[in-house]
Amino acid sequence: MNPGPLSAAVAQLCQRLTPQVGSRTAAGFAEVLRRLGAPLQVAVAGRIKSGKSTLVNALIGRRVAPTDIGECTRLVTRFHYGTVDRVEVVFTDGRKQVLPFDADGMIPASLGVDLDTVSHLEAYLTSAVLRDLTVIDTPGLGSLDAASVARTESELLGEPGKGADALDEVSRNAVVGAEAVLYVVTQTVRSDDRAALAAFTAATASREAGPVNAIAVLNKADTIVPETVAGSGGDLWQAATLLAAHQAETLKPRVADVLPMIGLLAETAETGGFTSTDADALRQLAALDETTRATMLLSADLFLSWDAPVPAATREHLLTRLDLHGIGTALDLLTADPGLTAGNLRRGLLEASGLAAVLAKLDLVFKARADGIKAAAALASVTALARASGDPGERQRVHDAIEVLLAKPEAHQLRLLEALTLVTSGQVAMPEDLAEEVLRVGGSAKVDEQLGLRGRPHPELLAYALERAGWWRAFASFGATPAQSRVAHVVHRAYFLIWQQLGGGSR
Known part of the structure; x- marks a missing residue:
C-alpha cells in the first residue's frame, strides 16, 4: 500500500532521525515505518x-x-x-x-x-x-x-x-x-x-x-x-x-x-449466506394468509412448530440466518412485490440491515482520513519512543524535527488532529460550546459538516467560514489562556483553509 503524503512525510522524518537515536528507539522507528506502509x-x-x-x-x-x-x-x-x-x-x-x-x-x-x-x-x-x-x-x-x-x-x-x-x-x-x-x-x-x-x-x-x-x-x-x-x-x-x-x-x-x-441480517445478505432456496422458502411463507404469518412471527417456537408448507428444518435454517425480524422483513418485501427475485430480495434485506x-x-x-490518522498515530508513537529512551538529547532532537514538520502548511491536518485530541482528552480546557466546535471542525471530512451547516448553500458556507476564522483569530489573541490560544490558532487556520477551499479570495 502506498502511503499518503502525510504518512510519507512522517516516514521520511523517521528515516532521517534513525541514525541520531539509540538502538531501542531505532527499532521502534522501524516498526513505525512498517505500519505507515500498511493499511x-x-x-x-x-x-x-x-x-x-x-x-x-x-x-x-x-x-x-x-x-x-x-x-x-x-x-x-x-x-x-x-x-x-x-x-x-x-x-x-x-x-x-x-x-x-x-x-x-x-x-x-x-x-x-x-x-x-x-x-x-x-x-x-x-x-x-x-x-x-x-x-x-x-x-x-x-x-x-x-x-x-x-x-x-x-x-x-x-x-x-x-x-x-x-x-x-x-x-x-x-x-x-x-x-x-x-x-x-x-x-x-x-x-x-x-x-x-x-x-x-x-x-x-x-x-x-x-x-x-x-x-x-x-x-x-x-x-x-x-x-x-x-x-x-x-x-x-x-x-x-x-x-x-x-x-x-x-x-x-x-x-x-x-x-x-442488524448485524445478522447484514452478514447473511452480504456474505452469500442468503440463497435462492431461502428465497423460495420465504416465498411460500409469504403466500400464507396474513393472520397465519403474524402468528408464526410472534415467537421462534411458534415459527418452528406452526403447521406450514415449509419443513421445520428449513424454517430453523431461516431463523439462524435471518432471525424473526429478518424473516418478517423478507415477508413484507415479498407481499409488496410477489415477483421479487432472490437477488433483489437479498438487496432489500441488506438495505434493511443498516450496513x-x-x-x-x-x-x-x-478511509478518507486514513493518511492523517496513520500519520498522527505514527507521530504519537515517535514522541513516546523518544520519551521512553531516557536520553534528553534524543528527546529534544525528535521534538525539534516534529515541530519543523508540523510547521509546514501541508501538515495542518496533523495540527488539527492534535488540537482535537488535546480538547477531547481534557488536556486543554475549553468552554463546552467551543469544545463542541473544535470537535465538529476536526471530526469530519465534509466541509458543510465541519461548519455545522449540512446542506446549506455555498454562499452561506463561504461567509460562515470567514466569519469563524476571524472569531477564532480574535479569541486566540484576546481572552484565551496560552493553552487555549494554541488550539485557537489551529482552528482559525482550519476555517481559513476551508474558506480558501470554497473559493474565498480566488478573485
Whole structure:
C-alpha cells in the first residue's frame, strides 16, 4: 500500500532521525515505518456477545470469523488482504503454523494446539475491502475468560518482541495498537463501556481513541421494543436511530457517531449466506394468509412448530440466518412485490440491515482520513519512543524535527488532529460550546459538516467560514489562556483553509 503524503512525510522524518537515536528507539522507528506502509488497522471491539464477529464478517463480505463461542473467539484475529487464503497461528514464542480454512471457508473451529501457547491469528483473504483496511476481531470485553481479555489487550496494546532488538515494554506499547476502533454496543451502554473504549489506544503513547478514529455501532437493533423509545411512533428503525443518537451523547467525545445496525441480517445478505432456496422458502411463507404469518412471527417456537408448507428444518435454517425480524422483513418485501427475485430480495434485506450507513461512515471517518490518522498515530508513537529512551538529547532532537514538520502548511491536518485530541482528552480546557466546535471542525471530512451547516448553500458556507476564522483569530489573541490560544490558532487556520477551499479570495 502506498502511503499518503502525510504518512510519507512522517516516514521520511523517521528515516532521517534513525541514525541520531539509540538502538531501542531505532527499532521502534522501524516498526513505525512498517505500519505507515500498511493499511489502516481497525479493531472491532465491544462486550461479549455484542455481535463483533458477525459485524466483521459483514465488513469483509465473507463468513470467515466464527460467531459461536469456541476456541477462536477467545483469540485476537487480524484479517489482511492476501493472494492466497490461509490462516496463520502465531505462537507466543514467535513461531507460526499455517492452516487452511475449513470446508465452509471459515477459520477452523479447533486449531489443534494449546491455546495458552497462542498469541493471535493472522488470516489472509482475497477480499477487496482488506486492501484498504486490516480488520481486527477481538474477544469480548467483560468475558469471564480473563485470558481472552488479556490476549486482546496484549495484541492491541502491544506484546514483547523477540531477539536482540526486542523493544522494552514502554517502547512496544508506543508502536503497537489499532489505529482506529469500531466499537460495538447493544441497547444498554454500561458504565464500563466508555472506559473499555478508551482502553483501545489509537497508537498508544496513551493517546486515547476519540472522534477522529472511533465510531460505534448499535448492533442487534431488531431486538429494540419501539414502544419503549419516546418519539419512535412505534417504528423500529426510528427507535433504533433515536437510541443510537442518545448513545452517541453518552459516549461523546469517545466516538464520532453511533449507527444502528442488524448485524445478522447484514452478514447473511452480504456474505452469500442468503440463497435462492431461502428465497423460495420465504416465498411460500409469504403466500400464507396474513393472520397465519403474524402468528408464526410472534415467537421462534411458534415459527418452528406452526403447521406450514415449509419443513421445520428449513424454517430453523431461516431463523439462524435471518432471525424473526429478518424473516418478517423478507415477508413484507415479498407481499409488496410477489415477483421479487432472490437477488433483489437479498438487496432489500441488506438495505434493511443498516450496513450501508456503517460502511459510508467508515469511508468518511476512517478511509478518507486514513493518511492523517496513520500519520498522527505514527507521530504519537515517535514522541513516546523518544520519551521512553531516557536520553534528553534524543528527546529534544525528535521534538525539534516534529515541530519543523508540523510547521509546514501541508501538515495542518496533523495540527488539527492534535488540537482535537488535546480538547477531547481534557488536556486543554475549553468552554463546552467551543469544545463542541473544535470537535465538529476536526471530526469530519465534509466541509458543510465541519461548519455545522449540512446542506446549506455555498454562499452561506463561504461567509460562515470567514466569519469563524476571524472569531477564532480574535479569541486566540484576546481572552484565551496560552493553552487555549494554541488550539485557537489551529482552528482559525482550519476555517481559513476551508474558506480558501470554497473559493474565498480566488478573485
